Amino acid sequence: MSDTVLAVEGLVRDFGAFRAVNHVDLAVERGTIHAVIGPNGAGKSTLFKLITGSLRPTAGRVILNGQSIGGKRSHVIARRGLVQVFQLSSICGRLTVAESVALGLISQRHRGFDVASTYQRRARDEAVAILDQVGLVAHASSIAGTLSHGDQRALEIAMALAIKPTVLLLDEPTAGMSPAETAVIADLVVSEARARGITVVLSEHDMDVVFGISDHVTVLHQGQVIAGGTPAQVRSHPEVMAIYLGHAATAGEEAP
Amino acid sequence: MTTLPAADLLAAGRDAGGSPWAGRLRRAALPLAFFVAVLVLGLTMAPANVLELQYAVSLALFAVATNLMLGFGGLVSFGQGVFYGVGAYTVSLGWMHQSLSFSEAMILAPFLGAALAVPLGMIALRTRRLYFALLTLALSQLAYVIAENQTNFTGGTNGVFGAMVPSWLLVPRNSFLLTLAIVTVSLAILWKVLHSPFGLVLRGIRDNRERVEALGVNVYAHELAAFVISGFFCAVAGTLFVVYSQSSYPEIVDWTASGIPVFMAVIGGMYTFFGPVVGAFVYEFANHYLIEYTQDWQLVIGVVLLAIVLLRPDGLAGSLSAIGERWRRRRDRVPAGPPPAPLPPEGGAS
Amino acid sequence: MARFLTEAIGTLSDAGSLFVVAAGLTLVFGAMRVINLAHGSFYMYGAFLVTTIAGTSSGLRFWVALGLAAVVVALLGAVVQLGVVRFVVGKEPLTQLVATFAVLYILADIGLHLWGSGARSVNAPLAVSGTFTLAGAYLPVYDLVIIGLAILVGVVLWLLLSHTSLGWMIRAAVDDPELLQAGGVNLRRLHLGVFAAGALLAALAGAVVTPQISVAPGMDQSIIVSSLLVVVIGGLGSIVGTAFAALIIGIADTVGTLVDPTWASTFMYFAVIIVLVVRPWGLFGTPER
Ligand SMILES: Nc1ncnc2c1ncn2[C@@H]1O[C@H](COP(=O)(O)OP(=O)(O)OP(=O)(O)O)[C@@H](O)[C@H]1O
Ligand SMILES: [Mg+2]
Numbered sequence: 039m040s041d042t043v044l045a046v047e048g049l050v051r052d053f054g055a056f057r058a059v060n061h062v063d064l065a066v067e068r069g070t071i072h073a074v075i076g077p078n079g080a081g082k083s084t085l086f087k088l089i090t091g092s093l094r095p096t097a098g099r100v101i102l103n104g105q106s107i108g109g110k111r112s113h114v115i116a117r118r119g120l121v122q123v124f125q126l127s128s129i130c131g132r133l134t135v136a137e138s139v140a141l142g143l144i145s146q147r148h149r150g151f152d153v154a155s156t157y158q159r160r161a162r163d164e165a166v167a168i169l170d171q172v173g174l175v176a177h178a179s180s181i182a183g184t185l186s187h188g189d190q191r192a193l194e195i196a197m198a199l200a201i202k203p204t205v206l207l208l209d210e211p212t213a214g215m216s217p218a219e220t221a222v223i224a225d226l227v228v229s230e231a232r233a234r235g236i237t238v239v240l241s242e243h244d245m246d247v248v249f250g251i252s253d254h255v256t257v258l259h260q261g262q263v264i265a266g267g268t269p270a271q272v273r274s275h276p277e278v279m280a281i282y283l284g285h286a287a288t289a290g291e292e293a294p
Numbered sequence: 295m296t297t298l299p300a301a302d303l304l305a306a307g308r309d310a311g312g313s314p315w316a317g318r319l320r321r322a323a324l325p326l327a328f329f330v331a332v333l334v335l336g337l338t339m340a341p342a343n344v345l346e347l348q349y350a351v352s353l354a355l356f357a358v359a360t361n362l363m364l365g366f367g368g369l370v371s372f373g374q375g376v377f378y379g380v381g382a383y384t385v386s387l388g389w390m391h392q393s394l395s396f397s398e399a400m401i402l403a404p405f406l407g408a409a410l411a412v413p414l415g416m417i418a419l420r421t422r423r424l425y426f427a428l429l430t431l432a433l434s435q436l437a438y439v440i441a442e443n444q445t446n447f448t449g450g451t452n453g454v455f456g457a458m459v460p461s462w463l464l465v466p467r468n469s470f471l472l473t474l475a476i477v478t479v480s481l482a483i484l485w486k487v488l489h490s491p492f493g494l495v496l497r498g499i500r501d502n503r504e505r506v507e508a509l510g511v512n513v514y515a516h517e518l519a520a521f522v523i524s525g526f527f528c529a530v531a532g533t534l535f536v537v538y539s540q541s542s543y544p545e546i547v548d549w550t551a552s553g554i555p556v557f558m559a560v561i562g563g564m565y566t567f568f569g570p571v572v573g574a575f576v577y578e579f580a581n582h583y584l585i586e587y588t589q590d591w592q593l594v595i596g597v598v599l600l601a602i603v604l605l606r607p608d609g610l611a612g613s614l615s616a617i618g619e620r621w622r623r624r625r626d627r628v629p630a631g632p633p634p635a636p637l638p639p640e641g642g643a644s
Numbered sequence: 645m646a647r648f649l650t651e652a653i654g655t656l657s658d659a660g661s662l663f664v665v666a667a668g669l670t671l672v673f674g675a676m677r678v679i680n681l682a683h684g685s686f687y688m689y690g691a692f693l694v695t696t697i698a699g700t701s702s703g704l705r706f707w708v709a710l711g712l713a714a715v716v717v718a719l720l721g722a723v724v725q726l727g728v729v730r731f732v733v734g735k736e737p738l739t740q741l742v743a744t745f746a747v748l749y750i751l752a753d754i755g756l757h758l759w760g761s762g763a764r765s766v767n768a769p770l771a772v773s774g775t776f777t778l779a780g781a782y783l784p785v786y787d788l789v790i791i792g793l794a795i796l797v798g799v800v801l802w803l804l805l806s807h808t809s810l811g812w813m814i815r816a817a818v819d820d821p822e823l824l825q826a827g828g829v830n831l832r833r834l835h836l837g838v839f840a841a842g843a844l845l846a847a848l849a850g851a852v853v854t855p856q857i858s859v860a861p862g863m864d865q866s867i868i869v870s871s872l873l874v875v876v877i878g879g880l881g882s883i884v885g886t887a888f889a890a891l892i893i894g895i896a897d898t899v900g901t902l903v904d905p906t907w908a909s910t911f912m913y914f915a916v917i918i919v920l921v922v923r924p925w926g927l928f929g930t931p932e933r
Contacts, residue, residue, distance in 0.1 A: 090508065116510035124508070130501035132565070133494070141498045144491045145510045151519060152491040194505075201510055370738045417917060421924040424679060424737040428876045429920055435869050436913035443906045549869060553745060560742050589756075596749030603742045604731050 043068040043237050044089070044120070044205050049098035051081075051088055058084045060261035061098070066205070066254075071231050071238045073248045076258035077281065082241040083125050085258065086209050089239075090122040091115045102205065116145075119204035123194045123211060125241075131183030135174055135193055138182050139165035142200025165200070172196045172226055188219035192226065199230060206230075208240040212247060220244060224251055249273065257281075325568060333474065341466040345538065348470040350578040352534035353558065355477045357570035358484055359527035360555035365564030366488055367520045368500030370423070372552045373430030376414070376437045377407040377525040379547030381532020383441070383448065386542040389458035390449065396460050400533050407529025408522050415521035419514060431549045438548035453543025463537060473534050480530055485567060487523060496520055528555075557595075561602050563609025572611050646781035651898055657787035657856075659894030660794030661849045665867055666874035666886045667801055668845030674805075674881035675814045675838040676733050678740050682724065682747035683846050684868030686717050688755060690847025691859045693717065695764040698854075706769045706855075713851045714844050721843025725836050733835065752864060761861055768855035786855055793852055797845065801883050814838060818881075873912055877919045879929020888927060892919075 046064035050057065059081045066072045074082050087093040089100050091112040099108050107115050116122075130138055140161040144150055149157050162178075169175045172192045177185060182193060191211055198206055211227065212220040224247045231238045242248045248255060248269070255272040257265040265275040272278055336347050356378060363369040384403035388394025394402065418429050441448045448454070463469045487493060498506045499513050507513045536542060545551060554577070555570070562573025580598070584591035606613050669683045690713045697709035728747055732740045767773070768786045775782040805811035816824045817834055825831055850867075857863075874893055878885025893912045900911030925931045 092504070092508070111512075113507045113510050113512050116508055121510075122508050124504070128502055128505045130498045130505060132501050133497060137494055138498075141494060141506065141511075142509050144495060145506075149491045150495045150511055150516055153487045153493075153523075154490055156490065158491045158494045197505075197509060364738070370741065372741070417921055421920055424880070425876065425920065425924060425926075427737055427741060428679070428872050429916070431869070432873060432876070432913055432916050436910060436917075439909040439913070443909060445906075550865065556738075557742065557745075560738070590753050592749040593753035596746040596753070599742055599746035599749070600728065603739055603746070604728075607739065 041068040042066065043103060044239065045099075045101040046085075046089065047099045047101065049085065049088055049100065050096045051084055051093060052096045058261055059088060059095075062258070062261070062263055064256060064263070066237060066239055068204075068237055069231070069235050070253040071227065071240070071251055072254045072256070073252035074239065074241045074256050074258055075243075075245075075248055076241075080258040081261040082258055083209055084261075086122060086207050086239075086241065090120060090207060092122075116201065116203075119202075120207065121198045121201060121203040121205070122207040123191075123198055123209065125209035125213065129182045129185075129190050129193055129197075131181070133182050134178070135169065135180050135182050135185070136162055136165045136178040138193055139168050139196050139200050142197045146201040168196050168199055171199075171230070173222060188215050188222070191215065191219075191223060195223070195226065195230075199234075199236075202234075203236060205237045205239065208238065210241055210243065212242065212244055220247060227251060328568075328571075329478065336470045336474065337467065344466045344470050346578070346582055348466075348473045349538050350575050351470075351473050351477050352531055352538060353555070353578055354571040354574040355480050355534070356528060356531035357555040357558035357562070357574040358481060358567070359524050359531060361559040361564055361570040362484060362488065362496075362524045362527070363520050364556060364559050365566075365569070366493065366500060367496045367517060368503075369419075369517060369520070370427040370556070371418075371430040371521075371524075372427055372549055372556065373414070373418070373432075373434040374524065374528045374555055375434045375547040375549070375552030377411060377528035378532035378535065378551070379437055379441065379542070380407045380410055380525075381529035382535045382542040382546055383454075383532075384529070385533050385536040386454040386456075386458050387448065389456065390454050396458065403533045404526045404529045407532070408526040411522040411525025412518070415518045415525070419517050419521065431552065434547060434549045434552040438544050441544040441547055448544075449542075451544060453541055455541040458540055459537055469537055473537055476530065476534060480527055481571075484523075484527060488567060492516070492519070557599055559609075561598070561609055563611030563613070563615075565608060566611045566615060569609050569611035573609065576610065645779055649779055649781040650783065651902070653783050653787045653791075655894045655898045656891075657784075657790045658897065659890045660791045661853045662870055662874055662893060663794050663887055663890035664797050664849035664852075665846050666871040666878070666890055667797060667883060668842035668849075669871050670875045670878065670881055670883060670886045671801065671814075671845070672839055672842040673875065674883075675817050676729075676835050677818055678729060678733055679737070679744070679872075679875075679880070680729065680747075680839075680842070681741060681744040681868055682751055682864075683744075683842065683871060684864035684866075685748050685751035685755070686721060686843040686846035687850035687867045688859075688861070688864040689717050689720060689751070690714060690850030691854050691857075691863065692755065692759045692764070693847070694851045694854045695766050695859050696759070698766050700767065703769055706766070710848070710851045714847045717847030718840040718844035721840040722836055724843070725839040729839060730832065730835065748864060748868070752861065755864075756861060759861075763858040763860035765858055766854040773855070790852055790856075793848070797848075798883070798887055805883060870912070873916050876926055877916055879923075879926030882926070882928035885926060885928030 042065045044064070044066040046062055049059055049062045051059040062085060074085065076082055084093065088095045091107065091110050091114075095108065099106055101107070102115070102118055102120055105118075107118060107120070130141070133141070137158065140158045143161045143164055144158060166175055166178055169178055172195055174189060174192055174196060177189060182190070185193060195208070195211070208227065212223050215223065227238055227240065228251050230236055252269060255267065255269050256263055257272060257275070257278050259281055265272055265278050267275070332347065332351065336344050339347065356374070360371065360374045363371050381403045384394070384406055385396065385399040388399035389396070414433055418426055418433065421429050442451055444450070463472065488496070495506065495511055495516055499511070499516060503513055535546060558573035558577045559570040560573070561576055562571065563569025580595065581591060584594055588594070602609060608616070665683070665687050668686070669680065672678060672680055693713035693716055694706070694709045697712055698706045724747055728743055732743045772785050772789050775784055777783070805814060813824060813829055813834060817831060821831055870893060874886055874889040877892060878887070878889035892915055896911040896915045897908065900908035919927060
């Protein structure tokens with residue numbers, strides 16, 4: 039019984055003469071963790087940006103919950119329940135940690151144009167509850183820009199969770215993290231996905247994380263899907279082995 | 295990682311040590327003291343100086359209204375003079391063409407400013423960053439050439455001078471009190487707006503527009519709202535220029551005039567609410583006294599601006615609050631109790 | 645026809661001098677991503693220096709003054725770069741605008757001390773003054789000098805930027821500064837040179853228009869506005885765009901004057917608004933992202 043929450047059909051993106059994403063098809067089952075892997079420059083970030091509308095596709099469709107979201111503005115797509123955490127850490131540096139999460143709550147409750155209440159302060163309880171889940175509660179009053187890299191990534195996930203997404207897109211959530219931090223984020227992703235039924239699509243270079251937490255793996259190479267299936271299937275796929283054995287050294291160095 | 299229970303954290307939040315009312319009062323103390331000082335000064339000073347104080351008060355509103363976009367929205371506009379001009383010219387042209395009474399014009403002007411901000415904002419906000427700054431600069435200059443050349447309607451280069459305010463406002467103290475009242479109410483409203491969910495969204499956009507958009511916020515619409523609110527209050531400030539000078543002329547809308555509230559915000563500190571107020575007072579009094587004592591006021595202001603923007607980018611208020619913060623931290627370290635120490639960064643983060 | 649020729653030559657000459665100033669502004673932006681609001685001050689200093697050096701002579705001395713003014717202002721540009729602008733490279737637009745505006749104020753005040761607040765004028769050398777006739781129209785010879793200079797500047801800049809390694813370095817200074825420095829290029833010196841060259845262009849334009857205008861304080865602020873309009877329409881950093889945009893502004897101004905003198909000066913602003921509504925990053929610019 040399949041229940042596809044997010045489908046990508048024939049997605050293409052050209053940068054000038056260079057084709058970064060080449061006829062990619064993807065079907066993501068509701069409630070699963072779906073990893074997209076591939077060597078540097080495979081087109082993972084480009085694919086994610088096409089899905090969330092921050093880049094326009096050259097061709098192809100993106101379907102969320104049965105409705106096409108191609109060409110929609112990114113805030114509209116986010117409203118429909120598809121939220122992205124970018125590859126490069128991207129926070130609001132002068133807000134406090136609690137305010138950052140409150141921002142998501144305000145957006146989710148459609149209170150952005152509320153100029154007269156102090157809802158953002160009342161939202162603090164709820165923000166703290168979310169921060170508790172990602173392990174940032176002790177930093178609630180800190181300025182977001184002063185957090186460590188790992189904490190900033192966790193904060194980004196907390197901000198995304200605040201708007202109660204149906205699909206969460208994580209572009210290399212553990213890049214640049216220590217093994218300890220990586221483990222925290224991986225646990226977080228799994229527990230959020232399972233507890234709230236959130237579908238997670240993530241790109242990741244750390245193969246332990248990929249094979250440890252995902253239900254389904256898609257392999258991208260030079261903009262094309264070359265393999266897909268359960269972690270076990272993908273791991274034994276000859277083409278994938280060829281690429282990853284060839285790139286073994288680089289793939290290992292990706293996540294120091 | 296040690297995590298504090300949520301309840302402890304709330305207690306350790308901003309209003310630590312005391313009831314929320316005590317915290318609120320402590321935060322309001324400085325602005326309140328400032329207000330009282332201005333009021334007392336205005337009621338006791340010589341009439342000529344009262345006028346200068348009144349002008350500084352009205353510029354404070356202009357600076358805060360501009361800073362709504364600059365420091366809180368991250369939008370560098372060199373075009374707020376347009377709305378200031380709408381305010382001033384609505385009152386003076388209403389008088390010149392005998393179409394509006396003074397009080398009608400005072401009430402209408404802010405709404406005209408806001409209404410004009412809708413189309414101008416829709417155009418200007420299509421551009422980003424530097425292009426936005428330069429396009430708003432062009433809008434300001436456009437307003438200037440219109441004011442300068444449509445002589446029959448605007449009075450042209452000479453502008454409009456005359457008995458455009460009711461006679462009771464010719465008494466310096468009355469005029470000062472009206473200005474102070476309007477500015478205080480306006481600032482209170484702006485304070486409320488900036489400390490609302492909208493204000494938080496605006497600061498989020500300032501810090502990271504893409505991130506906020508990815509959280510489902512229509513950034514363009516929020517920026518437009520900020521532009522319109524700013525236009526409204528810049529126009530209020532413009533009407534107060536007429537109360538101060540009984541005139542309007544093209545130079546109040548050109549791009550250098552539009553730059554002045556920006557400079558005030560930068561001098562005072564654009565990341566705090568009251569920074570631009572401080573900046574407006576410093577700028578206006580410096581300007582006033584420099585013109586009296588030296589020909590080189592441009593030189594002095596230029597050097598001050600350079601020094602602040604290169605050495606103290608958070609402005610005077612930013613520097614003061616940094617000093618206050620350091621002092622508070624030193625004081626808070628003394629009493630024994632649960633240490634509020636932030637956790638050290640997780641080990642091994644590369 | 646005669647009427648058309650007169651207007652056309654006048655427009656080209658205005659557009660020409662505007663192009664030379666704006667080219668300096670856009671060159672600096674292209675190499676270091678700084679918009680210099682004091683650029684108009686260099687233009688004004690160029691003009692005033694010519695009035696000082698050439699005096700009332702209408703001979704060779706004018707040409708000497710032209711060259712000398714440009715060189716002196718280039719040195720002034722170097723001073724401004726070293727004293728102020730180098731600290732704002734890579735900073736927020738606001739910081740750059742406020743800092744360079746402060747320089748505008750400071751230079752304006754120093755200019756008042758040097759040349760006073762009155763207006764001055766200069767005569768063009770006899771060889772290039774007066775008019776010539778073409779198809780029944782009497783056309784100022786001096787307009788041809790300005791047009792010639794603009795073409796020369798345009799061609800030299802274009803060759804320099806797109807056909808030499810220096811041009812490659814200037815472009816790479818923004819796109820890939822690390823690569824450039826790894827290749828042994830001194831980025832600071834490159835910035836210094838480009839900024840001085842930008843100042844030189846502004847001064848050259850200010851100097852060359854002196855016979856046609858009255859030289860007075862305040863011309864720094866008015867020229868910077870038109871040059872900003874030009875570089876914004878053209879797309880910041882693009883020399884070709886600047887040339888097109890200078891023509892657009894020149895034509896808008898001429899057409900405006902012919903259509904309705906009271907609205908004439910608004911035409912160029914509407915041109916800017918229309919261009920930016922259609923292409924928010926200018927004709928030849930690239931979107932900021
Ligand atoms: N804006 C752009 N303009 C031109 N080329 C681009 C652009 N963005 C990405 N590319 C190219 O598209 C290709 C795919 O890039 P992308 O960032 O999607 O790869 P990735 O799989 O995310 O790599 P990584 O693992 O390093 O993050 C790369 O070759 C990149 O150079
Ligand atoms: Mg990537």
